[in-house]
Amino acid sequence: MAMNWPTFFTRLGSAVVFCAVMIVGLLWNEWSFLALVSLIQILCIHEYFRLMKKIYPNYYSPIWLYVAMQIGCIGYLLYYSPLFQDYESIILSAIILPQFVLMAAALSIHKSRYAAGYAFLSFFYLSLPMILLLRLYMLNDLFPLMLILMIWCNDTLAYLVGSFIGKTPLTKISPKKTWEGTVGGVILTLVSVAVWAYFKETDYNIIQWVGLALVVAIAGTFGDLLESKLKRMADVKDSGAIMPGHGGALDRFDSLLIATPFAFIYVCIFML
Numbered sequence: 001m002a003m004n005w006p007t008f009f010t011r012l013g014s015a016v017v018f019c020a021v022m023i024v025g026l027l028w029n030e031w032s033f034l035a036l037v038s039l040i041q042i043l044c045i046h047e048y049f050r051l052m053k054k055i056y057p058n059y060y061s062p063i064w065l066y067v068a069m070q071i072g073c074i075g076y077l078l079y080y081s082p083l084f085q086d087y088e089s090i091i092l093s094a095i096i097l098p099q100f101v102l103m104a105a106a107l108s109i110h111k112s113r114y115a116a117g118y119a120f121l122s123f124f125y126l127s128l129p130m131i132l133l134l135r136l137y138m139l140n141d142l143f144p145l146m147l148i149l150m151i152w153c154n155d156t157l158a159y160l161v162g163s164f165i166g167k168t169p170l171t172k173i174s175p176k177k178t179w180e181g182t183v184g185g186v187i188l189t190l191v192s193v194a195v196w197a198y199f200k201e202t203d204y205n206i207i208q209w210v211g212l213a214l215v216v217a218i219a220g221t222f223g224d225l226l227e228s229k230l231k232r233m234a235d236v237k238d239s240g241a242i243m244p245g246h247g248g249a250l251d252r253f254d255s256l257l258i259a260t261p262f263a264f265i266y267v268c269i270f271m272l
Helices: 005-027 030-055 063-080 082-107 110-139 142-165 179-199 206-234 249-270
Strands: none
Touching (some): 030 063, 030 082, 030 110, 030 249, 110 142, 110 249, 142 206, 179 206
């Protein structure tokens, strides 16, 4: 098959911009990190609501409910951010509490109950992981960086292994994924993290980092499958088009959303 050069350069350009934004957000300072997780959350909530409206077309999502979720979820990030610890009570009263009032109002309206339900679930699927990512940053700014690198490593290696030796489909949800690619990606990710931890001096040992990589790789795979299931239910190829050639924000951060809570639990138990 001949190389489609326009498509290749479109995907390459998007990937370069994406990596640049991620690196700046992760490494510059606390403000850039807060801006990064806020941006991820805003884009993911927007795409999530679009998917839900396609899956459940008979149930509309009131614009005020959508706005309430966006403002409320950003409020949670500000509330848990170390940058605004002196204003917790103000943020809580001015942003977070009204969100619950609006949610209760939506639940009382027959036609918007379904929308309110999936809006409520969006907090656990989209907002809670970003809050926990902030908490990981507060514990050690190396954790979010490693979490994302582990996910990228697992996704890339699983794709490469699956492309060469993949034969057994993993699930009907995502036909292109294979058991060989999935298992090979996890194993090679663990090896990569072990080699990195051997040469990199940190406050944690190799076993702790490899354990974290195992949790992230497995949970991240489930996150990818969950978002694939939502897209199949909505009958769409991509969740959005924010990244030409790569899809939307949910397509890029599906693994991170599910892996972060499990990584946070692992860090609290085994690395603190």
